[in-house]
Amino acid sequence: MRVLIAKPGLDGHDRGAKVVAHALRDAGVEVVYSGLKRTPEEIVQEAIQEDVDVVGLSVLSGAHMLLARRVLDGLRAHGADDIAVVVGGTIPPRDVEALKQLGVRHVFPMGTPLPEIVKAFRQAERQGDTR
Amino acid sequence: MKELRAHAGFPIEPAYGPEDLAGVDFERDIGRPGEYPYTRGIHKHMYRERLWTMRQYVGFGTPAETNARFKYLMAHGQDALNVAFDLPTQLGLDSDDPKAEGEVGRVGMAVDTLADMEAAFAGIPLDRVSVSLTINGMAAPITAMYYAVAAKQGAAAERVVTTPQNDILKEFIARGTWIYPVDPSLRLVGDLIEFSSRHYPRSNPVSVCGYHIREAGCTTAQEMAYGLAIAAAYVELMLARGMAVDDFAPRISFNFTAWGKIFEEVAKFRAGRRLYARMLRERFRASNPRSWMFRSLIGGGGSAFAVQEPENNIVRGAYIALAAALAGAQTMALPTYDEAYTIPSPKAQLIALRTMQICAEESGAADTVDPLAGSYYVEALTSAMENRILEELAHVERMGGIVEAVRSGAIQAEVARQAYLFEQRMVSGEIPKVAVNCHVGDQPVEADRDVELYSFDPRATEAQVAKLARIRRDRDDGAVATALGRLADEARGRGNLMYPITEAVKAYATLGEIARAMKNVFGEHREAVKF
Numbered sequence: 001m002r003v004l005i006a007k008p009g010l011d012g013h014d015r016g017a018k019v020v021a022h023a024l025r026d027a028g029v030e031v032v033y034s035g036l037k038r039t040p041e042e043i044v045q046e047a048i049q050e051d052v053d054v055v056g057l058s059v060l061s062g063a064h065m066l067l068a069r070r071v072l073d074g075l076r077a078h079g080a081d082d083i084a085v086v087v088g089g090t091i092p093p094r095d096v097e098a099l100k101q102l103g104v105r106h107v108f109p110m111g112t113p114l115p116e117i118v119k120a121f122r123q124a125e126r127q128g129d130t131r
Numbered sequence: 132m133k134e135l136r137a138h139a140g141f142p143i144e145p146a147y148g149p150e151d152l153a154g155v156d157f158e159r160d161i162g163r164p165g166e167y168p169y170t171r172g173i174h175k176h177m178y179r180e181r182l183w184t185m186r187q188y189v190g191f192g193t194p195a196e197t198n199a200r201f202k203y204l205m206a207h208g209q210d211a212l213n214v215a216f217d218l219p220t221q222l223g224l225d226s227d228d229p230k231a232e233g234e235v236g237r238v239g240m241a242v243d244t245l246a247d248m249e250a251a252f253a254g255i256p257l258d259r260v261s262v263s264l265t266i267n268g269m270a271a272p273i274t275a276m277y278y279a280v281a282a283k284q285g286a287a288a289e290r291v292v293t294t295p296q297n298d299i300l301k302e303f304i305a306r307g308t309w310i311y312p313v314d315p316s317l318r319l320v321g322d323l324i325e326f327s328s329r330h331y332p333r334s335n336p337v338s339v340c341g342y343h344i345r346e347a348g349c350t351t352a353q354e355m356a357y358g359l360a361i362a363a364a365y366v367e368l369m370l371a372r373g374m375a376v377d378d379f380a381p382r383i384s385f386n387f388t389a390w391g392k393i394f395e396e397v398a399k400f401r402a403g404r405r406l407y408a409r410m411l412r413e414r415f416r417a418s419n420p421r422s423w424m425f426r427s428l429i430g431g432g433g434s435a436f437a438v439q440e441p442e443n444n445i446v447r448g449a450y451i452a453l454a455a456a457l458a459g460a461q462t463m464a465l466p467t468y469d470e471a472y473t474i475p476s477p478k479a480q481l482i483a484l485r486t487m488q489i490c491a492e493e494s495g496a497a498d499t500v501d502p503l504a505g506s507y508y509v510e511a512l513t514s515a516m517e518n519r520i521l522e523e524l525a526h527v528e529r530m531g532g533i534v535e536a537v538r539s540g541a542i543q544a545e546v547a548r549q550a551y552l553f554e555q556r557m558v559s560g561e562i563p564k565v566a567v568n569c570h571v572g573d574q575p576v577e578a579d580r581d582v583e584l585y586s587f588d589p590r591a592t593e594a595q596v597a598k599l600a601r602i603r604r605d606r607d608d609g610a611v612a613t614a615l616g617r618l619a620d621e622a623r624g625r626g627n628l629m630y631p632i633t634e635a636v637k638a639y640a641t642l643g644e645i646a647r648a649m650k651n652v653f654g655e656h657r658e659a660v661k662f
Contacts, residue, residue, distance in 0.1 A: 009218075009233070009234060010230070011238075011307070012218075012302070012306050012308050014347075015347045015550050018551070019547075021662050035658045039230070061218055062237045062238065062474075090471075090472075094584070109438070110438040110471045111438035111439055111471065
């Protein structure tokens with residue numbers, strides 16, 4: 001399983017992204033980390049080039065709806081919508097369902113335990129395979 | 132008996148006694164409050180003479196919205212301000228820049244031109260209120276705007292007290308609002324410090340932040356060690372520019388957290404003050420006692436708080452306030468109980484302010500200076516913390532020094548490693564968190580989420596963009612072009628960029644234009660991505 005952990009937008013808080021990246025790597029997942037301040041288009045390109053199964057977006061600035069939509073649209077436009085997208089960060093409860101409606105496979109709001117996140121990445125990969 | 136460890140890693144014994152103070156020399160290591168090496172605090176009588184400043188971090192939406200919240204807090208007894216800017220502002224992007232889409236006014240207030248700073252401080256006399264500006268990569272133009280607003284108010288620069296954060300090294304390590312490569316970024320830090328020593332005499336032109344590095348996951352000892360290493364790097368930067376240490380060191384200030392174990396936090400500050408005083412006096416040969424003083428904002432850190440049962444965070448905030456008071460804070464700021472969810476509501480801000488006021492007025496923590504001095508435990512912890520900080524400083528040296536460690540990404544990787552270790556200690560329950568990994572309630576987290584959520588209004592962006600268009604239309608474009616041309620020329624040379632930046636700001640050049648003029652010369656930082 002290959003995963004891209006990505007930081008879209010301008011938000012510079014990468015503790016959560018890096019902790020999740022470490023945990024996935026410890027669980028035997030191949031992890032690519034994008035670094036900060038990537039545009040949605042750059043993330044789409046990297047996901048395709050790196051041939052990942054899942055893209056994990058980390059957003060703590062409140063701009064998650066817009067950024068997730070841009071990444072999902074970009075993957076679709078490149079015929080790469082078999083790549084699952086999951087989102088973590090400061091996601092208020094009212095936006096969790098809205099993100100899923102957009103096509104986000106899993107949402108990890110504040111306080112999601114780390115083992116649950118790792119499990120959800122596994123599920124997202126398997127769901128991707130059956131499509 | 133269960134073994135316990137400090138966040139810094141060393142063991143905590145079940146009891147301490149005089150034998151734990153072996154090697155501590157009272158006069159040399161502890162001394163008296165207000166005297167070198169300031170272990171007990173930088174003032175003789177501390178809060179009996181002057182209480183800590185209360186300075187909540189505030190900013191959202193448009194400058195006008197933020198101005199209203201400033202006034203609300205001041206009406207309830209807050210005596211100073213700490214301004215939050217949105218991400219486009221912090222990164223030098225105008226509100227109509229495509230990269231700013233969705234981020235305008237989100238995590239702070241939007242500033243495009245001097246007109247926005249005028250609106251933010253309308254009706255707030257800048258010669259009577261001290262204001263912290265949480266701005267780093269764009270510290271130079273924002274500080275220039277601040278003084279331009281003060282001048283328009285008729286406030287003489289000599290009477291204006293402000294603290295632009297201006298600590299770019301910690302941005303590379305933790306907070307991520309870097310713009311230019313490391314060297315030109317450091318040049319801008321130095322330009323503001325140097326310019327301030329001549330023209331902004333009461334400003335604190337750099338606030339060295341261990342705070343954000345701790346929030347990013349490092350230990351208590353690393354927080355202090357990295358802060359001290361960064362401060363030393365700025366001192367060396369200014370010495371290399373030919374300034375005398377006593378001409379700028381008295382205006383260096385700090386910003387640290389105090390969440391976690393109360394006594395360990397107090398020990399961290401006592402050890403940090405001692406190490407800083409010795410560093411400035413012995414290594415850098417400063418002779419003005421004010422150069423030796425570690426003056427710090429001590430506050431919260433949202434990472435102390437939990438999303439589960441958010442009201443518990445009010446209690447956690449009270450312990451943070453107590454730790455900060457016992458640690459000898461000059462300024463205090465607390466996270467708000469709703470911080471895990473949202474931009475703070477007025478109610479949450481007021482509770483945080485009231486928490487500090489209760490600590491100050493009711494608890495007795497402010498009655499006498501350094502009340503924990505002489506405790507076997509706290510003195511032993513202070514020594515243990517000092518040793519651990521020195522070990523971490525030696526580790527920074529092995530990475531090539533703090534600037535090289537930032538450039539290579541080695542220090543960022545170490546902080547990320549510590550964040551992961553911390554998370555594992557949380558998952559295992561070794562670090563207990565009530566209602567998170569122990570005493571977990573039977574209510575699902577969802578049910579706790581009845582906090583009042585800040586409702587981001589997209590009309591704020593529209594208003595901001597419309598205002599920017601109006602300013603661009605009404606200003607003298609010739610004056611702007613001249614100023615920006617001069618800024619680009621100076622950036623290619625070695626002159627102090629605060630002069631052309633001040634000229635550009637006064638001509639209502641936008642932050643984006645100013646940032647771009649420098650970007651064209653300096654280029655952009657490329658992150659060494661390691662985790």
